[in-house]
Amino acid sequence: xxxxxxxxxxxxxxxxxxxxxxxxxxxxxxxxxxxxxxxxxxxxxxxxxxxxxxxxxxxxxxxxxxxxxxxxxxxxxxxxxxxxxxxxxxxxxxxxxxxxxxxxxxxxxxxxxxxxxxxxxxxxxxxxxxxxxxxxxxxxxxxxxxxxxxxxxxxxxxxxxxxxxxxxxxxxxxxxxxxxxxxxxxxxxxxxxxxxxxxxxxxxxxxxxxxxxxxxxxxxxxxxxxxxxxxxxxxxxxxxxxxxxxxxxxxxxxxxxxxxxxxxxxxxxxxxxxxxxxxxxxxxxxxxxxxxxxxxxxxxxxxxxxxxx
Numbered sequence: 311x312x313x314x315x316x317x318x319x320x321x322x323x324x325x326x327x328x329x330x331x332x333x334x335x336x337x338x339x340x341x342x343x344x345x346x347x348x349x350x351x352x353x354x355x356x357x358x359x360x361x362x363x364x365x366x367x368x369x370x371x372x373x374x375x376x377x378x379x380x381x382x383x384x385x386x387x388x389x390x391x392x393x394x395x396x397x398x399x400x401x402x403x404x405x406x407x408x409x410x411x412x413x414x415x416x417x418x419x420x421x422x423x424x425x426x427x428x429x430x431x432x433x434x435x436x437x438x439x440x441x442x443x444x445x446x447x448x449x450x451x452x453x454x455x456x457x458x459x460x461x462x463x464x465x466x467x468x469x470x471x472x473x474x475x476x477x478x479x480x481x482x483x484x485x486x487x488x489x490x491x492x493x494x495x496x497x498x499x500x501x502x503x504x505x506x507x508x509x510x511x512x513x514x515x516x517x518x519x520x521x522x523x524x525x526x527x528x529x530x531x532x533x534x535x536x537x538x539x540x541x542x543x544x545x546x547x548x549x550x551x552x553x554x555x556x557x558x559x560x561x562x563x564x565x566x567x568x569x570x571x572x573x574x575x576x577x578x579x580x581x582x583x584x585x586x587x588x589x590x591x592x593x594x595x596x597x598x599x600x601x602x603x604x605x606x607x608x609x610x611x612x613x614x615x616x617x618x619x
Contacts, residue, residue, distance in 0.1 A: 320369035344507030390459035400439035444475030532598035
């Protein structure tokens with residue numbers, strides 16, 4: 311699978327402050343690639359370097375085979391950009407904005423078709439300042455997609471959206487990918503990255519601290535699944551589950567069984583219980599996620615960082 315973005319040993323300094331330090335990764339064609347980390351980690355600075363809006367202090371960036379700075383004009387016809395902070399004149403209508411942006415490109419997509427795909431076809435004549443937060447974000451996505459981009463950059467797309475609007479926007483991002491574009495997005499919402507991203511790069515204090523699929527990151531860094539089961543009967547003293555492959559520990563207190571281990575280990579436990587004619591009357595599981603990965607790698611909770619910001 312070919313790479314559409316190559317970022318090699320990229321650093322960006324602002325005076326004595328280092329926003330990015332020696333960041334390297336590649337983005338594969340057709341994937342949703344996530345850059346995650348707390349506010350101030352360097353995510354937007356990184357995207358600015360990839361989009362040609364900023365020049366790295368050192369290192370090399372290649373996007374769709376082009377230098378984002380030297381080939382900025384030709385590259386603009388091939389990429390779509392949704393900025394973290396963007397605005398339109400408040401009295402401008404959605405139709406006016408899309409017709410204006412369409413005039414900037416050689417092969418613009420029919421904007422009415424685009425609004426239909428994004429679920430806001432009835433907002434064409436609405437003024438931008440009268441749209442809801444979710445509708446306004448969809449307009450900015452439409453502006454980023456009007457040129458039929460091969461690669462779409464989405465920076466903190468769902469910040470400040472309510473939970474339902476955020477989930478609706480996730481469907482939109484998946485639709486963008488399914489339509490043939492590669493997507494690079496930044497987010498500080500770990501749930502968002504878990505839901506959307508094929509691979510994730512975790513950025514902290516300007517450095518790349520991990521890069522892999524969500525499942526692999528969790529498996530490598532976040533520990534095990536914990537399951538608590540209420541059984542139909544107390545197992546006998548001879549009933550030992552610690553030998554089940556994938557089970558790290560098994561503790562029984564009366565009818566309550568607590569298991570730590572992998573998902574496969576839990577399946578093995580259920581099979582062993584069934585073989586002894588013991589049924590499970592209730593079960594709850596706690597599965598680690600990217601938040602636990604971030605904690606393991608940095609010693610801090612990303613949610614705590616966001617609350618302090």
